[in-house]
Amino acid sequence: AAMAGVARRLLCRGLSVAAGPPSTRQLREAEEAAPVFQYAGKAARRKDRVFVWGFSYSGALGVPSFVRPDAGWKKPRRIQPTPYRLETDEKISSAACGYGFTLLASNTKDITKVWGMGLNKDSQLGFQRTRRDQTKGYEYVLEPSPIPLPLEKPQQTRVLQVSCGRAHSLVLTDSEGVFTMGNNSYGQCGRKVVEDEIYSGSHLIHQLKEFDSRVVQVVCGQDHSLFRTKKGTVYACGWGADGQTGLGHYNITSVPTKLGGDIAGVNIIQVSSYGDCCLAVSDEGDVFGWGNSEYLQLASVTETTQVNVPRHLPFKIGKVKEAACGGTGNIVLTEEGNVFVWGYGILGKGPNLTESAVPEMIPPSLFGWSDFSPDVRVAHVRCGLSQFAALTNRGELFVWGKNLRGCLGTGRMEDQYFPWRVTVPGEVVDVACGVDHMVSMVRSFT
C-alpha cells in the first residue's frame, strides 16, 4: 500500500499539469508556434480571363450547357444577365462580337490562333466539320472551336485583331494580310460576288494582301468592311446603299478601294463602324464621318440622310482620341478624358435626351470621378448596336443603352439611361459589344 502511494505521488508530480484558462504568455507562445500558410508567393502573376454575358441560345457565349444542359437538373439558360467566366485554352488578346456569333483570337505562335462560336449559317466562323458527317458543317457552334486559317507560315504569323459584322468576319495577321470569311453577297469579303453562292458549309476563306502598306486595323460594319493601313489610308468594300463604303457612289464594291473625300491625305489613326455609319479619327484629333445619317449622326454637316464621301465633322469638343459607332448613336472620347455622345436612342443622359445632332458630354461624375478620387478617367469607349460601353483607367466597365436580351450585364432586364457599373471580378482590359451579347477581357486583381 505504501509503494502504491509513493508511485501515485510520483506520477502526479511528473505527468499532470495544472489546468485553467491560458495565460497571456501561453497565448503568445501558441501564436508564435502556429504554422504560417502561404496562398500566393512573391512571383504570383495576375491571370487573364474572359467573361461573357447576354443571349446564349445562338451559342455566341460559348457555354454549351446553357443551350444543351449536360445534367438532368440543369435548365437551359436563355440569357446570362451577369458576367460569366469562359474557360479558354490560351490568353485571348482580341475579341469581336458579331450579330449572334463571337470570335476570340490569341497572339500566340501556335497553330490554333482563332476560335469562333455562335451562328455559322454563312460560314462566318469558317468550316466547322461535324462529327457524324465529314462533309457537312455545323450551323450553330456552341463551344469556342478553332478556325482553320490557310496560313503560309502557321507557326510564325501572329493574329493581331479580329472583327465581326452581320454575317462575315475579318482576321488581321501581322505578315499575311487580312483573311475574310462568311457572307459575300455584297462583296464585303473583298472578293467578286458569285451569283447564287451557297455560303453555308463553305470552305472558302479569302486572303487580301493588296494594300498600299501593312493593314493595322480591320473593322466590320453590318454588310461592309473597312481596312486602315499603317500609312493612315482607309480602304472599304461591301454594301454601299447608305454610302457606308464612302467611295462616292451607292453601289456594291467587291474589291477594297481607297477612300477619298475629306480624309484624302489625312493620317487616320482609328476607324470604327458597326451598323451603317462610319467614323474615322485623325492623328490631329479631327473626326470624319460617312454612311447612314438617318439618325442625325452626320446632321451637323448635311441634311441628307446618306453621305457617301467622308466629311469632316466640325465639333468643338477638343482633340478626339477614340471614336465608336453604333447602329443609331455615336460616341467619342477626347484627350482630356471626356465622353461625348450624339445620334438617336438611349444616349446616356437620362430618358429625356433621345436624339441630338451635336455631341453632348456625359458628366465624369457618372464614371466614378469625384473630389475624393479626381484622377479617374475614361480610357476607352466601345459601341454595340444600341448599347455603349466605357472603360475607365481603374479597370471599371460602365454600360448604358438598350438592354436587349440582357446584353448590358447589369443583372436586370431594363434599359439603362445613364452609365451603370458592371460588377466584374477583375480589372477589365477590353470589351467587345455585339447586338445581344458582350465579351470582356479581364485581368484578375492579384
Place this chain on the structure above:
Amino acid sequence: LNAAPGRAPRQRVRFLPTPAPGGGGALELVAARVPVLADHPLVRGPRFRKLKIGAGHRLDVKASGVFVLGIGHGNKLLTDLYNCHLPKVYIVGGLFGKATDDFSDTGNLVEKTTFDHITREKLDRILAVIQGTNQKALLMYSNIDMKTQEAYELAVKGLIRPMGKSPPIITAVRCLQFALPEFQLEIHCLHETQQYLRKMVHEIGLELKSSAVCTQVRRIRDGVFTVDDALPRTQWNLQSIREAIQNCQLKVETELEKTLG
C-alpha cells in the same frame, strides 16, 4: 448649472392696499409691479433636477473617436440628424498576416499567412473595386426609379443616397499609410457598425490572398461634427460644453435645412 443666475422672476401688476397719504385708517388701492411669489427660488427649488442626455450613432467598446450627445432640446435635433443619413468618416488601422475570430487583434488566432506579395498597387485596386460595388449599392438602395430624368440628375450630382434603412454602404475608401505588415485606411460610410468595418478589413486580407486583422477604428467625423469640434476627456466641464454647443449650432441648422428642407 444650478449655480448660474437663473431667469428673473415674472412680474405682475397687483393692486395693493396702502394707507392713504392723508391720515386716518382709510386704505387706497395702488397699482404696483411685484414679483410673482411662485417664481421665488425658495418656492420653486433648483432649476435643473435632472438632464435628458441622448446619444447619437453608436461607438463600440474597442473603437474610439467622435461621439455625438444631445442635451435637452438637442435630442430632437439628434433625431433629425439621424434622418439626414449623413456619411461618417473612420480611420481604420489593419495588420496583415493574421486572422482572428472577431476580426480584431485581441481575438483568438485562426490562421497566420504570408504577406510579402502584397503591394500598395494591389491594395489600391481592391479598394477601387470596393468603392465601385458600394457605389452601385448606393444607387440601388436609394429607392429611386432609375428610368426617370431626376434619377439621372441626382446621380450626376452625387446626391443619391439611401434615405431609409439599408445595409452598410461605403461611399469612399482611401489608403493613407502602407508599411507592411501595417496599413491605414480612411473610410467614408453610411449605416455601418464598427464590427462591419473590422470584417471589411478581414475581407480585404482574404482578397489579397493573405489575411488581415483590424487594430484600430477611430471615427473622425460624424455628419457635421469633426474631431476639432469634439471635447477630449480633460474638457468635460460646463464651460467647454456650452461653447461647443454654441459653435455647432449654426452648422447643424444649415445642414438640417439643406437636407430636410
